[in-house]
Amino acid sequence: MRKIVLPFFATLLLFSPAFQLSAQILDKPFIRLVVPEQDTTVTDAPRYRLSASTNPGNKVTVNGAAFKVYESGAFVGLLDLKEGQNSLLIVAVAPDGQKAMRSFQITRTPPVASTRADTLMIEDIMMEPSTDLWLKEGDVLTVQMKATPGKTATFMNGLQMSERRGVETGGLLGVYRGIYRVKATDTLANQLIQFKLQDSSGRVVSKISPVRVSFISNKVPLVGVVKGDRPFLNAGLGKDRLGGAKLSFIDSGVRLAITGKAEGQYRVALTENQEAWIPDDMVDLQPQGAYPPFSLTGSMRIYGESKFDYVAISLDDKLPFATTTDSDPTRINIDLFGAVSNTNWITDEMTATEITNVYYTQVEKNLFRLTIELRHKQVWGYGLSYRNNTLIVKVKRQPEKLDLDGLSIVVDAGHGGTNKGAIGATGVMEKDLTLAIATHLKTLLEKKGASVIMTRTNDESSFNSDRIRRILPLNADLLISIHANSIGFMTDPLSVKGVSTFYKYICYKPLSHFILDEVVKSDLTMFGNVGNFNFSLNSVTELPNVLVETAFVSNPEDEMKLLNDEFRRDIADRIVDGVQAFLDWCGE
Numbered sequence: 001m002r003k004i005v006l007p008f009f010a011t012l013l014l015f016s017p018a019f020q021l022s023a024q025i026l027d028k029p030f031i032r033l034v035v036p037e038q039d040t041t042v043t044d045a046p047r048y049r050l051s052a053s054t055n056p057g058n059k060v061t062v063n064g065a066a067f068k069v070y071e072s073g074a075f076v077g078l079l080d081l082k083e084g085q086n087s088l089l090i091v092a093v094a095p096d097g098q099k100a101m102r103s104f105q106i107t108r109t110p111p112v113a114s115t116r117a118d119t120l121m122i123e124d125i126m127m128e129p130s131t132d133l134w135l136k137e138g139d140v141l142t143v144q145m146k147a148t149p150g151k152t153a154t155f156m157n158g159l160q161m162s163e164r165r166g167v168e169t170g171g172l173l174g175v176y177r178g179i180y181r182v183k184a185t186d187t188l189a190n191q192l193i194q195f196k197l198q199d200s201s202g203r204v205v206s207k208i209s210p211v212r213v214s215f216i217s218n219k220v221p222l223v224g225v226v227k228g229d230r231p232f233l234n235a236g237l238g239k240d241r242l243g244g245a246k247l248s249f250i251d252s253g254v255r256l257a258i259t260g261k262a263e264g265q266y267r268v269a270l271t272e273n274q275e276a277w278i279p280d281d282m283v284d285l286q287p288q289g290a291y292p293p294f295s296l297t298g299s300m301r302i303y304g305e306s307k308f309d310y311v312a313i314s315l316d317d318k319l320p321f322a323t324t325t326d327s328d329p330t331r332i333n334i335d336l337f338g339a340v341s342n343t344n345w346i347t348d349e350m351t352a353t354e355i356t357n358v359y360y361t362q363v364e365k366n367l368f369r370l371t372i373e374l375r376h377k378q379v380w381g382y383g384l385s386y387r388n389n390t391l392i393v394k395v396k397r398q399p400e401k402l403d404l405d406g407l408s409i410v411v412d413a414g415h416g417g418t419n420k421g422a423i424g425a426t427g428v429m430e431k432d433l434t435l436a437i438a439t440h441l442k443t444l445l446e447k448k449g450a451s452v453i454m455t456r457t458n459d460e461s462s463f464n465s466d467r468i469r470r471i472l473p474l475n476a477d478l479l480i481s482i483h484a485n486s487i488g489f490m491t492d493p494l495s496v497k498g499v500s501t502f503y504k505y506i507c508y509k510p511l512s513h514f515i516l517d518e519v520v521k522s523d524l525t526m527f528g529n530v531g532n533f534n535f536s537l538n539s540v541t542e543l544p545n546v547l548v549e550t551a552f553v554s555n556p557e558d559e560m561k562l563l564n565d566e567f568r569r570d571i572a573d574r575i576v577d578g579v580q581a582f583l584d585w586c587g588e
């Protein structure tokens, strides 16, 4: 694999910012502006991050205010913005008096203002619902509009709306809200909602919602069949940068009872009391009259083959599921939604070595919980899939030897190709840093006898979903993803730095914890150990996995460390120590 490594380092050397800097020191002073990313930026925030660099040793001012220039040439800060256009000028002055200048604009948009009192109008903004809605009996339709304050507002057929008080809206007047609880007798099929506003003289203006609302019947359940690769259920309609909090990854072909729709997601009834959401493009709706998902559970079989143990449970239907794990005793719990026990046989063929016990409880009507107890304290991976209507739980056994020698480890260098990742003030790209650290890690792990599979060995683009598709069939023992962290555009880059490790499932916390404990010794401040993280490579249950956010490339001190190859090698070295500590703990 050295053949691949060497050209890479040649490339990194040629294009590394350090090389560019040393070349440019001899030239005229320069200014490299990294954040803001454009010459003209529009924001509603009162502050905006500045991340830039110049020749080391230059003095820098931004609109006359001095900025500290780090040894790398980086200078960063948080710019205060006034409402409207902010013209900014960076001036860099070299020791010999030569100057470089760079100007850019940031426009801060004013906050939304109340509709003028001398009008009678309904505005387009802040109108809810903002996406098509499907509701059923008992659901509450919430509507909102922004209009002239102090008037009489109604929606649908004269339902009253009330004006929210200024204290609830940050001083904004004329925000009207209405609610309606859907009744069994309501029929509304794909209708637009009409809003009306009336003044004291009886003058009326009206506006139609841009989205459609349907009331769907409880009596004729809608059924959807899940499609695509690694479909998932969301716990709710919440969102963040990486998507909503996921309840579970499920299999394609799973059938779901659909009870509503909002924000581009179908609402799914899991049990009488539990619901979830799924993006509408992951579901094929079935013709009316399709049976809702339900199954009696049949016999169960426990058996082992080569590297894995299995539990097979026969069902009449592909039901949705969600899993959790416990420690002490180590358990995998599988909630099967829509299942009622009729299992009278749990046959242990005595070939499983990791699975010690299998039992179930009928937690409530239509919620069947299967529990699989394991021999060792660490869960080494599990996956669920359907073979026809039989649910197969595949459980990975603990490696025979808890030693790096013989272990198979996937090392993932984050980003790559057109996906540059975060960019430091000196222009260094996260994708180059992650590949450099990952390559060190590969070398060090191989020295210890591990076999290492890299998700990329050069500057190529690949989606994380494709990486997962390639990783899973490898049946590797561990997955380590390397990234460098960065803050958003509204945070002070000097205030956030240090190392962090991330996991999603509690059973994989120990790996992330042991690695963090070691990497923090590498002259880094502690950011923390983050759980329940929504990063896609943390979403696999099939093997213990960790995301290592080595340091903040947005912080000039951390960035200088990351630019140093000695430091990158040291981080890799300490990740190896962390894995070793994890293995030692597993063997205790």
Ligand SMILES: [Zn+2]
Pocket (backbone or CB within 6 Å): 414, 415, 421, 422, 430, 483, 484, 485
């Ligand atoms: Zn990243």
